[in-house]
Amino acid sequence: MSYFKPKLHHPKLPTNRLGFTRRDYEGPVSTLCAGCGHDSISAAIIQACFELDIPPHKVAKLSGIGCSSKTPTYFLGNSHGFNSVHGRMPSVLTGAALANRDLIYLGVSGDGDSASIGIGQFVHCVRRGVNMTYIVENNGVYGLTKGQFSATSDKGSKSKRGIINTDTPIDLVALAMQLGATYVARSFSGDKAQLVPLIKGAILHRGAAFIDCLSPCIAFNNHAGSTKSFDHVRAHNEAVGFLDVIQEQDEIEVEYQAGETIDVEHHDGSVLRFHKVAETYDPRDRVAAMNYLETRRAKGEIVTGLLYVDPNPVDLHTHLNSVGTPLNALGDKVLVPGAAALARINASLR
Ligand SMILES: Cc1ncc(C[n+]2csc(CCOP(=O)(O)OP(=O)(O)O)c2C)c(N)n1
Ligand code: SF4
Ligand SMILES: [Mg+2]
Numbered sequence: 001m002s003y004f005k006p007k008l009h010h011p012k013l014p015t016n017r018l019g020f021t022r023r024d025y026e027g028p029v030s031t032l033c034a035g036c037g038h039d040s041i042s043a044a045i046i047q048a049c050f051e052l053d054i055p056p057h058k059v060a061k062l063s064g065i066g067c068s069s070k071t072p073t074y075f076l077g078n079s080h081g082f083n084s085v086h087g088r089m090p091s092v093l094t095g096a097a098l099a100n101r102d103l104i105y106l107g108v109s110g111d112g113d114s115a116s117i118g119i120g121q122f123v124h125c126v127r128r129g130v131n132m133t134y135i136v137e138n139n140g141v142y143g144l145t146k147g148q149f150s151a152t153s154d155k156g157s158k159s160k161r162g163i164i165n166t167d168t169p170i171d172l173v174a175l176a177m178q179l180g181a182t183y184v185a186r187s188f189s190g191d192k193a194q195l196v197p198l199i200k201g202a203i204l205h206r207g208a209a210f211i212d213c214l215s216p217c218i219a220f221n222n223h224a225g226s227t228k229s230f231d232h233v234r235a236h237n238e239a240v241g242f243l244d245v246i247q248e249q250d251e252i253e254v255e256y257q258a259g260e261t262i263d264v265e266h267h268d269g270s271v272l273r274f275h276k277v278a279e280t281y282d283p284r285d286r287v288a289a290m291n292y293l294e295t296r297r298a299k300g301e302i303v304t305g306l307l308y309v310d311p312n313p314v315d316l317h318t319h320l321n322s323v324g325t326p327l328n329a330l331g332d333k334v335l336v337p338g339a340a341a342l343a344r345i346n347a348s349l350r
Helices: 035-049 066-075 089-099 111-116 119-127 171-180 193-205 228-235 286-298 317-322 339-348
Strands: 059-063 080-083 104-110 132-138 181-188 208-214 235-240 241-246 259-266 273-277 302-309
Touching: 035 066, 035 132, 035 193, 035 208, 059 111, 059 208, 066 080, 066 104, 066 132, 089 104, 089 317, 104 111, 111 132, 111 171, 119 171, 119 208, 132 193, 132 228, 171 181, 171 208, 171 286, 171 302, 181 193, 193 208, 193 241, 193 302, 208 235, 228 235, 235 241, 241 302, 241 339, 273 302, 286 302
Parallel strands: 059 080, 059 104, 104 132, 132 208, 181 208, 235 302
Antiparallel strands: 181 302, 241 273, 259 273
16 A cells, blocks of 8 residues: 655755656655665655656656565656566566657566566566666565565575575676676665766666666565675675766866766767776776676675766667657558558568
């Protein structure tokens, strides 16, 4: 059950360029456990959409099943939404994106939803280059079904009941890079300053954007011995850099030395400005990024930030040369071209 918030708010709340307040991007009150990392990710999505001046009706949020997949109910209450079947969000999102390229597609999933039952759906959606922002709220357990290990649980990590996981984990970030995602990031629900710009950059990116967001489950995976607890992630978090998303109307206030930053320009004039922390890190170099990830992972570090970006992404619509107009806006003339056109097509195939 969801609880609705009162509509009244302070008349002086800041508004964005569309005249909307941050509250216009919220949804009903969350029913997740108080302190769940997933709620912080919802807050970051709200902030990102507010700051990007996105018209709420231009967003479609899609999810599978799980506590993480419940969260789209709690943000963007004025947007389109589809809560699908466990592990099946990617195919529903792909279909929706093909039918209407004018919407912003936001896929929200869990580590169980995407790395366990939905792994087949995940890999094909990413490798096809669907233009989307795909966020996995990764807590290393099946939270909704009370704490079983998921496919992202680290080998050697301990469950709340004291069982040691013996399986090798799936690293969704490494997989997404290998599969050709053109924007890949990892973040932490407890680091909103890092997460909000990463979500903004993903939304502006015209290709398959994937964010693996560590999001501790306080009910079933926040104990000593877990590698997805708040304490463990804070202690092992190694950021490769931090990101500023600069839109045309933004003023750039701070000057940086050449070599410290890398700019990635988007088709719409916005710029992703990557400030290096790891000196030699270049998020445009996929092979080096994969190597860096593996090297650091072997040392027990959790690498976060913008890990890889292709400045010139090519998406599924381009691959398929699909029609630019949303299918529901095509008139009868295009959809029912008549017997002569059909005869021409048939003749060309003989
Ligand atoms: C086909 C199917 N199999 C199993 C389930 C039971 N189930 C519901 S949620 C879930 C796991 C959710 O884990 P995750 O995606 O990590 O989300 P979290 O709750 O941890 O955020 C499972 C196994 C289901 N609903 N449907
Ligand atoms: S069970 Fe875990 S994942 Fe689910 S709402 Fe509670 S803290 Fe969040
Ligand atoms: Mg989970």
